[in-house]
Amino acid sequence: MRRGNSAGGRRRRVTAVSLWFVVPALVIYGLVVIYPSISGAVYAFTDWRGGSSASFVGLRNFRELLSDPKTAGALRNTMLLTVVGTVVQTVLGLLLALALNSAIKSRNLLRTLFFAPALLPPVVIAVLWQYLYTPGGVIDRVLDTFGLGALSQNWLGNSSVALWSVLAVIVWQNVGLTMVIYLAGLQGIPDELYEAASIDGAGTMASFWNVTRPMLAPATTIAVALIMISNLKLFDQVFVMTGGGPGYATETLSLVMYKEAFVLGHYGYGAAVALVLTMLVAALVFVQVTITRRFEVEQ
Structure with a gap:
């Protein structure tokens, strides 16, 4: 008993x-994290404009948020970037992974080239593409070279195409990360499964649908979650490239939060926008992970 008590004492x-x-x-x-998060959530229910005075206003900030056309437009833009960006980036990342998982000689170089933009800071990418999108700039000159000069326009100054121009940059920068996630998933699939499918007479498409697709379900869960989170809180590229313009054509919730809090000094209202954005991210990612993991369980 003494020996047991001694061992238990040492463990404690x-x-x-x-x-x-x-x-x-x-x-x-x-x-750094918990206290500021709780404080921000509390200030979302106040009229705080800096300093030490802040009066409790209940749900007034949230009512203003829901009735403000500018914020409603920012929410619409954010959801559009999230939905379309997630679909496009996931599909392109998967196609690139399938192509570069083959035995082509230049696969390592191509993997590096496609993944490199994901390693660069978003601000650097935004400045680069802002230059490329300049009217009469590189993109317009390339279009002219191929006889497509009629497509040239003010890419970031035209409200009908500005948001899509920003989305193209986001996909270009991050599709390499999605590709790497899928490559890791593909390289973890045992060759025996493909051999068994081949013996059963399965062709390329049948093998992809019955072997590759279900085995990539965990990679899809991770990739889609990361893409959704990144697009929902998109700020850097929009802030540098368009500042939310022209007008409010490219405004996002993160940009509205920044302007309300740090430009206009409406800290309470900005905190309310941040709280809504946080709840939106948590809810959408929870639903997405719940749905995609069902496929993992079934398979």
């Missing part, structure tokens, strides 16, 4: 010592 001492190593990280996390 080791556990206590280990906890002390965790405490500093928890304190920093609480000060």
Whole structure:
């Protein structure tokens, strides 16, 4: 009994010592993440405009948010970027992964080239493409070279195409990351499954549908979740390339939050927008993960 008590005491001492190593990280996390998050959620129900005075206004900020045409347009743009961007980026990433998972000699170089933009800061990408989109710039000159000069226009100044121009940049930058996720999934599929499918007489499309598709379900869950989160909180590229313009054609919820809080000084209203955006991200990603994981379980 004494030996057992001694061993139990040593385990408790080791556990206590280990906890002390965790405490500093928890304190920093609480000060940097938890406390500001809770404070922001509280200020969303106030009319705080900076300083120390803030009056409780209940749901007034949220009512204004829902009735404000500018914020409604930003929500519409955000959802459009999220839905279309997620579909396009997922499909292109999968196609690239399937192509570069083959035995072509230049596959390593091509993988590097497609993945490289994902490693660059979004601001750098935005400045680069802002230059490329300049009227009469590189893109317009390339179109002229191929006899498509009639398509040239003010890509970021035309309200009908500005949002799509921004979306093209987002997909171009991040499709390489989606490709890498799918490549990891493809390389984890045992060759025996394809051999068995071949013996059963399955062709290329049948093998993809019955072997590759279900085996890539976990990769799809991860890829779609990351794309959705990134597009829902999109800020850097829009801020640098268009500033939300022309007019409010490319405004996003993150940009509305920034302008209301740090430009106009409406911190309470900005916190309300941030809270709505946080809840929107959490709800959509939860639904997406729940749905896509059902396919993993079924398979």
